[in-house]
Amino acid sequence: MNLIRPLPQDVVYLIAASEVIDSLAAVVRELVENALDANATRITISVLPELWRVQVADNGLGMDLANLKQAATAHSTSKINTITDLFQIKSLGFRGEALHSLAQLSDLEIISRPSSPSASSSGWRVHYNQQGEAIKTETIAVASGTVVTVSNLFENWQTRRQSLPSSAQQLRGIQLTIQQIALCHPQVTWQLRQGNTPWFQISPGVNAQQILPQIIKNIRLSDLYYLKIPQNFDNINEETIELILGLPDRCHRRKPDWVKVAINGRMVRSPELEQTLLTALARTCPRDRYPICFIHVHLSPEQIDWNRNPDKSEIYLQNLNLLQEQISQGIDQALRLNFDRISLPQNRIDQLIKVSEEKGKYQINSSINSNLEESATSSHNELGMIEIKAIAQVLNTYIIAEHSSGLWLIEQHIAHERVLYEQICDQWRLVPLEPGIILQSLSTAQLEQMQRLGLEIDLFGEGVWVVRNAPELLAKRSDCSEALLELSLGGDLQAAQVATACRSAIKNGTSLSLTQMQTLLDQWIKTRNPRTCPHGRPIVLQLEESSLSRFFRRHWVIGKSHGI
Helix, strand or coil: CCCCCCCCCHHHHCCCCCCCCCHHHHHHHHHHHHHHCCCCCCCEEEEHHHHHHEEECCCCCCCCHHHHHCCCCEEEECCCCCCHCCCCCCCCCCCCCCHHHHHCCEEEEEEEECCCCCCCCCCEEEEEEECCEEEEEEEEEECEEEEEECCCCCCCCCCHHHHCHHHHHHHHHHHHHHHHHHHHHCCCCCEEEEEEEEEECCCCCCCHHHHHHHHCCCCHHEEEEEEEECCCCCCCCCCCCEEEECCCCCCCCCCCCCCEEEEEEECCCHHHHHHHHHHHHCCCCCCCCCCEEEEEEEEHHHEEEEECCCCCCCEEEHHHHHHHHHHHHHHHHHHHHCCHCCCCCCHHHHCCCCCCCCCCCCCCCHHHHHCCCCCCEECCCCCCCCCCCCCEECCCEEEEECCCCEEEEHHHHHHHHHHHHHHHHHHHCCEEEEEEEEEEEHHHHHHHHHHHHHCEEEEECCCEEEEEEEEEEHHCCHHHHHHHHHCCCCCCHHHHHHHHHHCCCCCCCCCCCCHHHHHHHHHHHHHCHHHHCCCCCCCCEEHHHHHHHHHHHCCCCCHCCCCC
């Protein structure tokens, strides 16, 4: 156990410090971070906002009497000692301010007992005055760990109390604080109470993927994808990025409140990394919906400067561009269908449903041959490990495909829309129109919009204009004039690309041959985001073999099912 001692003045002067206790949530945050630094695996928090009281109990390392007497004095900490340590921060707390600030703002009491085998069999209860000095000490029977009680917060600062939100809002702030910390420390058991009444709890997990469904309603573990990305900064194994992504075809939010970034165990505000997440997930969710995404970046301490904001929610990062690139690549990998996650015994990967091709009525529609290159091979992922095989078309709208994990149902229009959209984004090309297309009654806004998209348009007469070029896919269509009018109605280049892909894709109700269906699947499965179309609609319904087995009661013993 490290000794708690005052920091040297040269270190104090370098610390970006000011008042860090500005709410009940801030009290909880500071005390919980101390508990985590003490290696606690179980933390219990009790709050009574009406009485301005917070208590945090943990099963961490605990403190002996000498450390307890020093704990609440100004700039006292066991976590750093020198200027060099300030640039090698490995703990959540390091400034030695929180307990001293709490002593100034409240009635502070700490009960603690060290957990080391050589420690005393009893602990100590210590009361502090407003200077952080121990004024009353007594021996007490207590389990190893620490219990910190803050009472009468802001008792002598009534103006501060009156400026704070209502009790309900403060409780919500505490809840959000604990939820965010729990994501960063999934191995911890959290129990929260309002006084003696249970409030909520969070059970521990292997990683944040097990924590998120406990926090966000209607989110299941299967809705989330977990990926651990090794970094390339200094070839240190512990430098990784953990990505938990809500699969966009299964879950999304009304606002971007769950696009979160954590660095080395602490949730931070990082506009650059948050924008990287939103950009990488653009056009994956429905309109006016936002993704669920949490990244936890583990870096070597020298790459981070925590000394930017008193609450340590803003930091300075080295290698930011490389970090953004790796995050984008990780999301790109997560958005794929990730067949490597599916693992079933070989004897259960037999033919699930056999459809006789001889009995099927597959009609070739020549109007789409230019869009789908004929191919008779099954579709493979990039690793060449998994096959997806087209076996039928339902209502000239849905393609039934057999996959080693089960049965898939793919809507042909939006699958083709995803294929075309990515092709268009990669190769956006305007081609000349011969002859040009005549449009009438265009408003000034429509003309400006078409010019922003790079379309050449000339006045051809009173209220008549001629368009000289168009996106390549649209230029080949008979309804090109209608499509150009759609593009003129607003939106940026990306919106225009989506509209172009949507209009150019195979329409539902179009009959496809088995070969054409297979070709479409081949193209779709190779896209960067095969889960959703550019409008955010889910493309594929996966009926896994395990679900089919449960439905058809394949786990039953035949004799028992007949009552034998």
